[in-house]
Amino acid sequence: MSRQAVIINLAALLMMVLFVFFRADISDVFIMTGRLERLFTLVLVSLTLAYSTIVFQTISANRILTPSLMGYEHLFVLSQVLMLMALGSGSELVRSKVWSFVFSTAIMTAYSFALYVLLFRNHKKNVYYILLIGLVLGMFFSATTQFLQMAIDPNEYGYVQSAMFSSLGRTSIDTLAIALLVVAALLLYVKRYFRYLDVLSLGREYALGLGVDYDDLVRKQLLAISVLVSVSTALVGPITFVGIFVSGITYRLSATASHARIIGLAAGIALILMTGAQFAIEHILNYRHSLSVLINLLGGSYFFVLMIKQLRK
Amino acid sequence: MRWSLLLCCLILFAAVSVLLGVERLDLASLFHPGAGNRDVLWISRIPRTVTLILTGAGLSICGVILQQLTQNKFISPTTAGTLDAAKLGVLFGLLFFPQSGLLTKLIFGMFFCFSLTALFTFSMIPVVKRSTVLIPVFGVMYGYILNAVANVIGVQFNIVQNMESWMVGNFAKTLKGQYEVIYILLPLFAVCYCYANRFTIVGLGRGFTASIGVNYMAVTCVGLMLTSIMVSITLLTVGSIPFIDLVIPNLVSLIHGDNLRKNLPYMACYGAITLVVCDIMGRVVIYPYEIPCSMIVGSLGALLFLLILIRKGR
Numbered sequence: 001m002s003r004q005a006v007i008i009n010l011a012a013l014l015m016m017v018l019f020v021f022f023r024a025d026i027s028d029v030f031i032m033t034g035r036l037e038r039l040f041t042l043v044l045v046s047l048t049l050a051y052s053t054i055v056f057q058t059i060s061a062n063r064i065l066t067p068s069l070m071g072y073e074h075l076f077v078l079s080q081v082l083m084l085m086a087l088g089s090g091s092e093l094v095r096s097k098v099w100s101f102v103f104s105t106a107i108m109t110a111y112s113f114a115l116y117v118l119l120f121r122n123h124k125k126n127v128y129y130i131l132l133i134g135l136v137l138g139m140f141f142s143a144t145t146q147f148l149q150m151a152i153d154p155n156e157y158g159y160v161q162s163a164m165f166s167s168l169g170r171t172s173i174d175t176l177a178i179a180l181l182v183v184a185a186l187l188l189y190v191k192r193y194f195r196y197l198d199v200l201s202l203g204r205e206y207a208l209g210l211g212v213d214y215d216d217l218v219r220k221q222l223l224a225i226s227v228l229v230s231v232s233t234a235l236v237g238p239i240t241f242v243g244i245f246v247s248g249i250t251y252r253l254s255a256t257a258s259h260a261r262i263i264g265l266a267a268g269i270a271l272i273l274m275t276g277a278q279f280a281i282e283h284i285l286n287y288r289h290s291l292s293v294l295i296n297l298l299g300g301s302y303f304f305v306l307m308i309k310q311l312r313k
Numbered sequence: 314m315r316w317s318l319l320l321c322c323l324i325l326f327a328a329v330s331v332l333l334g335v336e337r338l339d340l341a342s343l344f345h346p347g348a349g350n351r352d353v354l355w356i357s358r359i360p361r362t363v364t365l366i367l368t369g370a371g372l373s374i375c376g377v378i379l380q381q382l383t384q385n386k387f388i389s390p391t392t393a394g395t396l397d398a399a400k401l402g403v404l405f406g407l408l409f410f411p412q413s414g415l416l417t418k419l420i421f422g423m424f425f426c427f428s429l430t431a432l433f434t435f436s437m438i439p440v441v442k443r444s445t446v447l448i449p450v451f452g453v454m455y456g457y458i459l460n461a462v463a464n465v466i467g468v469q470f471n472i473v474q475n476m477e478s479w480m481v482g483n484f485a486k487t488l489k490g491q492y493e494v495i496y497i498l499l500p501l502f503a504v505c506y507c508y509a510n511r512f513t514i515v516g517l518g519r520g521f522t523a524s525i526g527v528n529y530m531a532v533t534c535v536g537l538m539l540t541s542i543m544v545s546i547t548l549l550t551v552g553s554i555p556f557i558d559l560v561i562p563n564l565v566s567l568i569h570g571d572n573l574r575k576n577l578p579y580m581a582c583y584g585a586i587t588l589v590v591c592d593i594m595g596r597v598v599i600y601p602y603e604i605p606c607s608m609i610v611g612s613l614g615a616l617l618f619l620l621i622l623i624r625k626g627r
Contacts, residue, residue: 143611
C-alpha cells in the first residue's frame with residue numbers, strides 16, 4: 001500500500017469512529033443502531049459510487065463524465081412519484097421501504113438494459129453522444145416529474161421531496177440487506193476483471209493487441225455499473241456530483257494505474273466526504289439541509305473548476 | 314411550406330385555442346355588447362392565445378440565435394443553462410425583494426441570465442471545433458449546477474415547492490393584467506430580424522467575422538442580450554418551456570435550409586403553432602382539467618430531440 005492509501009484509510013476510519021461515537025451514549029440502543037445503519041449505508045454507497053465512477057471513466061477515457069448523469073436520478077424520482085400517484089401515500093406498498101426500494105431498483109435496472117441494448121452495444125458510438133442522449137432522457141424524466149408534482153397535493157408532496165433530495169432516513173435494515181447482497185455478489189463477480197481493466201485504460205487498439213476481448217469486457221462493466229448506480233441511487237437518492245469530485249481527487253492523489261488500488265482509494269475518499277457531510281448535517285447544520293444538496297454544491301463547484309481547466313487545454 | 318398555408322394553420326389553431334374551454338363561447342354572442350362571456354374572452358382566452366403565440370415564436374428565435382453564436386446545432390437556452398440562470402436570477406429577486414413587482418424580478422432574471430450565458434458562450438469559443446456533442450453536454454451540466462445552487466437556496470429559505478410550481482410552464486395563469494409584459498417580445502423580434510445577417514456571419518467563426526469587418530464581440534453580446542431578455546420574460550410570464558427552442562430551429566433548417574434571415578419568420582411561425590397545439594393538447598387530454606403545457610412540450614420535445622440526435626449520430 002502506498003503512503004496516500006494508508007493516510008486515506010486512516011482518515012476514513014477516523015471519520016467513521018467520529019461519526020458513530022461523537023457525543024453518544026453507547027448504552028443507548030436507539031441512537032447507536034440509527035448511527036450504525038446510516039454509516040453502513042454510507043459505506044455501501046461509497047463502494048458502489050467509487051466503482052461505477054472510476055470504471056465508467058476508464059471506459060470513456062475521460063475524467064469528467066459520470067454515470068449518474070445518464071438520467072438515472074430523474075428516473076428514480078419519477079419512479080417514486082409514479083408509485084405515489086398510483087397507490088396514494090396511505091398505501092402499505094409505498095410506506096414499506098423494502099418494496100419501494102425493490103420497485104426503484106427494478107425500474108432502473110430495466111432502464112440500464114434498455115440503454116445498453118440501444119446505445120452501448122454499438123461500440124462505434126461516441127461516448128459524449130451517448131452521454132448527451134442520457135442527459136436528454138434525464139430532462140424527459142424530469143419534465144414528467146415536474147408535471148406530476150403539480151398534481152400532487154402539498155401533504156403528499158412531502159414524500160416526493162424526501163425522494164428528490166437523498167436522505168439517509170429512508171433506508172432500513174431490510175433495504176440495506178438487499179443492497180448488501182446485490183453489491184457483494186456483483187463485486188465478487190467483477191473482481192476478476194480488475195487486471196483487464198488496467199489494460200483497458202490503454203485504449204481499444206492496445207487492449208485488443210494485448211489479447212483482451214475489449215467489447216465483451218466493456219459490455220460487462222457497463223452492466224455492472226448500471227446495477228451499482230441503480231442500487232446506490234435507490235439507497236440514498238440522487239447525488240449527482242459526488243462521483244466527479246471523488247474521482248478528481250483520487251487521480252490527483254494517486255499516480256497508479258492499478259484499478260484495484262484506485263477504486264479502493266476512491267471508496268475511501270468518498271467515505272470521508274460523505275461521512276463528513278452527514279456529520280456536518282447532524283451536528284452543525286441541525287438537519288436543515290440534506291446530504292445531496294450539500295455534496296452537490298461542493299462537487300458542483302469543483303466540477304466547474306475542472307471544466308474550465310479542461311477547456312483551457 | 315407556403316407562407317399562406319402556415320399562417321392559415323396558425324390562425325386556425327389560435328381560433329381553436331380561443332374557443333376551447335369550460336365556459337362555452339358562442340361566436341354570435343360575442344358581437345352583442347354586454348354578453349357575459351365577452352369577459353371570458355378578453356380576460357382569459359385572448360391573453361392566453363397571444364402569450365402562446367409570442368412565447369413560441371420568441372423561444373424558437375432565442376434557440377436559433379444561440380445556435381449561431383455557439384456554432385452548434387444542439388445548443389439552445391435549454392441546453393446552455395440559460396433557463397436555469399434565469400431561474401436563479403428570478404429566485405434572487407424573489408428573495409431580496411419579495412414585495413416588489415415584476416420589473417425587479419425581470420431585471421434580476423435578465424442580469425443573471427446574460428452574465429451566466431455569456432460566461433458559458435465565451436468559455437466555449439476555444440472548443441467549438443472539437444466536437445459537436447461535447448458543447449451541449451457541458452451546457453446541460455452547467456445548467457445542472459445552476460439548478461443545484463437554486464435548490465440549495467430554495468431549501469434554505471423553504472420555497473422549494475413555490476419555486477417548482479412556478480417554474481412549470483403553465484399558460485393558465487396568463488390573465489389580463491398579468492401577461493402584458495410579453496408584448497416586449499414584439500419589438501425584440503424586429504431587432505432580431507435586423508441583426509439576422511450579422512448572426513449568420515458570427516456563426517461562421519471569429520476569424521472570418523473579424524476579416525469581413527464585423528465586430529464579433531458586439532454582435533455576440535447583442536445576441537446574448539436579446540436571448541436573455543426574451544428567456545427571462547417568458548420565464549416570468551409562463552415558467553420554463555423546455556426543448557421548443559432546440560427542436561424548432563433544427564426542424565426548420567431541415568425543411569428550409571440555413572438562410573437565417575429568410576428562416577426567422579418561419580421559425581417564429583412554427584414555434585407559435587407548436588406551442589399552441591401543445592397547449593390545446595394539454596387542455597383536451599384530461600378535460601375539464603388541464604396538463605401544464607411545458608410537460609407536453611418537454612416530453613415531446615425531448616423525444617424529437619432524441620430522434621434528431623440519433624439521425625445525426627449515424
